Amino acid sequence: MKSDRNVGGQTAPPMLLAVPLLAALAIGCGASGAPATRVSLVARDIAYEPTRLVATVGEPVEIAMQNVGAIDHDLNVDGIAVRDVQARDATTGGHGHPAKMPALHVAASPGKTATVRFVPTAAGTFEVWCSVAGHREAGMVAVLEVREARS
Numbered sequence: 153m154k155s156d157r158n159v160g161g162q163t164a165p166p167m168l169l170a171v172p173l174l175a176a177l178a179i180g181c182g183a184s185g186a187p188a189t190r191v192s193l194v195a196r197d198i199a200y201e202p203t204r205l206v207a208t209v210g211e212p213v214e215i216a217m218q219n220v221g222a223i224d225h226d227l228n229v230d231g232i233a234v235r236d237v238q239a240r241d242a243t244t245g246g247h248g249h250p251a252k253m254p255a256l257h258v259a260a261s262p263g264k265t266a267t268v269r270f271v272p273t274a275a276g277t278f279e280v281w282c283s284v285a286g287h288r289e290a291g292m293v294a295v296l297e298v299r300e301a302r303s
C-alpha cells in the first residue's frame with residue numbers, strides 16, 4: 153500500500169484556520185452576547201427567596217429562577233423599562249399567563265430552573281410576582297430594584 157500522506161500538505165496555512173475563528177468570535181460579540189450579571193432566585197411553595205433583587209441600568213442581568221417546590225411557579229414584572237429580553241428554559245407548558253403579558257415573564261415547573269435575561273433601561277423599584285392562582289395573594293412576591301449606573 154502506498155501512503156497517501158503528503159508531507160507538504162500537513163501544515164495548513166495559518167490564515168485558513170484563522171478566518172473561521174475570527175468569524176465565530178465576531179458572532180459571539182453581538183450585543184445580546186455581552187456577559188450578564190447572574191442573579192439566583194429560588195421559588196418555593198409559596199415564596200421567593202431572596203425577596204430583594206438588584207440590577208443596574210444599562211447592564212445585562214440574568215435572573216435564574218430555580219423552582220424547588222412541588223408546583224409550578226413563574227416570575228412576572230410589570231412596567232419595567234427593558235430591552236433585549238430573552239427567556240429560556242421555560243419549562244411549563246400550559247400555565248396561565250396573566251391577562252396582560254408583563255414586561256418580564258418566565259415560568260419553571262418543579263425541579264427546573266428557568267432564566268430571563270434583560271437589560272434594564274430606567275431606574276425604579278418593581279414588584280416581582282407569581283401569577284399562579286393565589287400565589288401573589290399568599291405573599292409570593294419580591295422586589296426588583298433597578299439602580300442608576302455609577303458614573
Ligand SMILES: [Cu+2]
Pocket residue numbers: 198224225226282283284287292
Ligand atoms: Cu407561585
